[in-house]
Amino acid sequence: MRTLIWFRRDLRIKDNPALTEACRRSSDGVIALYLICSKQWKLHGDSPRKIHFWLRGLRELSQSLSEKNIPLLIKNCDSYSDVPSTILKITEKHKVSGVYFNKEYEINEKIRDSKVIQTLTQNQIECQDFTDRVIVEPGKLLTANHSPYSVFTPFKNSWLKTVEASWSPPLKAPRAQSKISLTPDPIPETCSHYQFENVREDLWPAGExxxxxxxxxxxxxxxxxxxxxxxxxxxPGTSLLSPYLAAGFISPRQAVASLLKNEAKIFKERDTGPATWLNEIIWREFYTHVLELVPRVSKNRPFQLKTENLKWSTSIKDLERWQRGKTGYPIVDAAQRQLLQTGWMHNRLRMISAMFLTKHLLIDWREGEKHFMSHLIDGDLAANNGGWQWSASTGTDAAPYFRIFNPSSQSSRFDPQAKFILRFCPELEGLPLKQIHQPELISTAELRKRNYPERIVDHKEARERAIQAFKDLK
Ligand SMILES: Cc1cc2nc3c(=O)[nH]c(=O)nc-3n(C[C@H](O)[C@H](O)[C@H](O)COP(=O)(O)OP(=O)(O)OC[C@H]3O[C@@H](n4cnc5c(N)ncnc54)[C@H](O)[C@@H]3O)c2cc1C
Structure with missing residues (x-):
C-alpha cells in the first residue's frame, strides 16, 4: 500500500501522528504533500511574515523527509474548495490508497477536511485524521453538565488530571521508507497574493x-x-516559541515532555516557573477547545452574545493611530511598533494594547484581531481570538468590563526603567521616567520638539465612557 501524509500546520517529522501512521501503514512508499492555498490564506488575513516563515520551514522539512525517502510534493491550490479534487488527482496519479493528516479546528479548515474525507472515502481511499495541535482532543473535557468549559481554571484542573493519567511521550521520527522514484518539488520563494518584505529571518529562523x-x-x-x-x-524571559507552535515546527507534547524531564511532578506543581509556563500551554489548549466547541468565535462573533449590541466607536483616525503606534501613550506605542517591526508582541503588551483599543478607544475587538493577524508571525485564530475577546470583555473567562488597565500604572509596573519603551520610542530618550509613564505630564512644546503625539484620549474619561457602554448593554 502506498500512503500520503498531507502536511498543514504540523511541519515536523518528530512527534507527528499522521506521518507516523502513514509510515506504519505503507508497504510501497510514502509521499508527502503540502498545498499552497495563498488566496485562502490572504482571505483569512494571515500575515506575510507568517507565510514566509512557513515556506522557510518547508525547506528543512523537505530535506528531513528526503533523508527518510519521502518526497515532498508542493502544489498550488488557491482556495480550500479546490482541495478535495486536487488531493484526489494526486492519489490517482501516484496510486495512493491511504491519506493521513492532523486535525485543524478553524471552521473553514474543518469544512475543507470533511469534504476531503468524503471525496476520498467515496473513491475507496482510506482517510484518517489525528489529534496533534493540542494534547487533549477538543470535546474530551466537558463540565458536569456536558457542556464546554467557559472558565479557564476548572478546564485547567480537568486537563491536568486527564493528561497526568494518560501521558504518553512524544513519537519518534519515522524510519527510512522504501524508495520511490519521485523527485521532491522545489520550495517556492514567492507566493501569489503575498509580498515578502522585512521578514526578519534573523529573529525567526524557521524549522523543527x-x-x-x-x-x-x-x-x-x-x-x-x-x-x-x-x-x-x-x-527575554519567555520561550519565544509561539511562531514555532503555531506552524507546528514543534508540538505541545514535546514542550510538556521537555518540562517533565526536569520536573517529574510538573502536573502537581503550583507557583513555580515551569508550572506557570505549563499554565500558558494549557491556555493555548483552552482556546483551541473553545474554537472547536463554540464555532461562532471562528465567524467573527463574540463568545458572550449580549456584547453583540455594544456601541463601538467607528473612528478610523483613532484606529490608524493605534495601528501605527501613535496614541501618545508610550507603552501602547512601543507595543504596536514592536509588532510592526518584528512580527511579534510580548504577551503583557498584547493585553495592554488590546485593552487600550477596545476600552480606551472603544473600537471593536475584531479590528484589533484583524490587525494583529495581519502582522503576527505567530498568528493563531484560537489564541488571537481568545486574547482579544478576553481583553474586550466579550469572551470566555473575560476580564470584567470595569477592570480597565491604566496604561500609566502598567507602564511603571512592567517597564519601570522604560528600557522597552525607549527601544521602540527613541524620540522619548532623556525625558524623566515619570513623564514617560505619565505622558500627560509632558508639555505640548516638548512633545512637538520630539515629534511625539499628544495623548489620543484621557485615561479617566475614556474609562468612564467604556464602562457606560457596557452598562448600556444591560
Ligand atoms: C490580544 C492577544 C492576542 C494574542 N494572539 C496570539 C496569537 O495570535 N498566537 C499565539 O500563539 N498567541 C497569542 N496570544 C497569546 C500570547 O500573547 C502569546 O502566545 C505569547 O506572547 C507568545 O510568546 P512566547 O512564545 O514567548 O510565550 P511563552 O510565555 O513562552 O508561552 C509558551 C506558549 O504558550 C502559549 N501561550 C502563552 N500565552 C498564551 C495565551 N494567553 N493564550 C494562548 N496561548 C498562550 C503560546 O503557544 C506560547 O508560545 C495573544 C494574546 C493576547 C492577549
Whole structure:
C-alpha cells in the first residue's frame, strides 16, 4: 500500500501522528504533500511574515523527509474548495490508497477536511485524521453538565488530571521508507497574493531544529525564572516559541515532555516557573477547545452574545493611530511598533494594547484581531481570538468590563526603567521616567520638539465612557 501524509500546520517529522501512521501503514512508499492555498490564506488575513516563515520551514522539512525517502510534493491550490479534487488527482496519479493528516479546528479548515474525507472515502481511499495541535482532543473535557468549559481554571484542573493519567511521550521520527522514484518539488520563494518584505529571518529562523533548540534553551536557562520574568517586556524571559507552535515546527507534547524531564511532578506543581509556563500551554489548549466547541468565535462573533449590541466607536483616525503606534501613550506605542517591526508582541503588551483599543478607544475587538493577524508571525485564530475577546470583555473567562488597565500604572509596573519603551520610542530618550509613564505630564512644546503625539484620549474619561457602554448593554 502506498500512503500520503498531507502536511498543514504540523511541519515536523518528530512527534507527528499522521506521518507516523502513514509510515506504519505503507508497504510501497510514502509521499508527502503540502498545498499552497495563498488566496485562502490572504482571505483569512494571515500575515506575510507568517507565510514566509512557513515556506522557510518547508525547506528543512523537505530535506528531513528526503533523508527518510519521502518526497515532498508542493502544489498550488488557491482556495480550500479546490482541495478535495486536487488531493484526489494526486492519489490517482501516484496510486495512493491511504491519506493521513492532523486535525485543524478553524471552521473553514474543518469544512475543507470533511469534504476531503468524503471525496476520498467515496473513491475507496482510506482517510484518517489525528489529534496533534493540542494534547487533549477538543470535546474530551466537558463540565458536569456536558457542556464546554467557559472558565479557564476548572478546564485547567480537568486537563491536568486527564493528561497526568494518560501521558504518553512524544513519537519518534519515522524510519527510512522504501524508495520511490519521485523527485521532491522545489520550495517556492514567492507566493501569489503575498509580498515578502522585512521578514526578519534573523529573529525567526524557521524549522523543527530551531524550535527544538529554543525549547532546550528555555527549559535549561529560563523556565525557573519564568514566573518573575515573563511579564517584563525588556527581558527575554519567555520561550519565544509561539511562531514555532503555531506552524507546528514543534508540538505541545514535546514542550510538556521537555518540562517533565526536569520536573517529574510538573502536573502537581503550583507557583513555580515551569508550572506557570505549563499554565500558558494549557491556555493555548483552552482556546483551541473553545474554537472547536463554540464555532461562532471562528465567524467573527463574540463568545458572550449580549456584547453583540455594544456601541463601538467607528473612528478610523483613532484606529490608524493605534495601528501605527501613535496614541501618545508610550507603552501602547512601543507595543504596536514592536509588532510592526518584528512580527511579534510580548504577551503583557498584547493585553495592554488590546485593552487600550477596545476600552480606551472603544473600537471593536475584531479590528484589533484583524490587525494583529495581519502582522503576527505567530498568528493563531484560537489564541488571537481568545486574547482579544478576553481583553474586550466579550469572551470566555473575560476580564470584567470595569477592570480597565491604566496604561500609566502598567507602564511603571512592567517597564519601570522604560528600557522597552525607549527601544521602540527613541524620540522619548532623556525625558524623566515619570513623564514617560505619565505622558500627560509632558508639555505640548516638548512633545512637538520630539515629534511625539499628544495623548489620543484621557485615561479617566475614556474609562468612564467604556464602562457606560457596557452598562448600556444591560
Ligand atoms: C490580544 C492577544 C492576542 C494574542 N494572539 C496570539 C496569537 O495570535 N498566537 C499565539 O500563539 N498567541 C497569542 N496570544 C497569546 C500570547 O500573547 C502569546 O502566545 C505569547 O506572547 C507568545 O510568546 P512566547 O512564545 O514567548 O510565550 P511563552 O510565555 O513562552 O508561552 C509558551 C506558549 O504558550 C502559549 N501561550 C502563552 N500565552 C498564551 C495565551 N494567553 N493564550 C494562548 N496561548 C498562550 C503560546 O503557544 C506560547 O508560545 C495573544 C494574546 C493576547 C492577549
Amino acid at each position: 531544529e530551531e524550535a527544538q533548540k529554543r525549547l532546550k534553551r528555555f527549559v535549561k536557562n529560563k523556565a525557573l525564572r519564568y514566573q518573575s520574568d515573563r511579564d517584563i517586556p525588556s527581558v
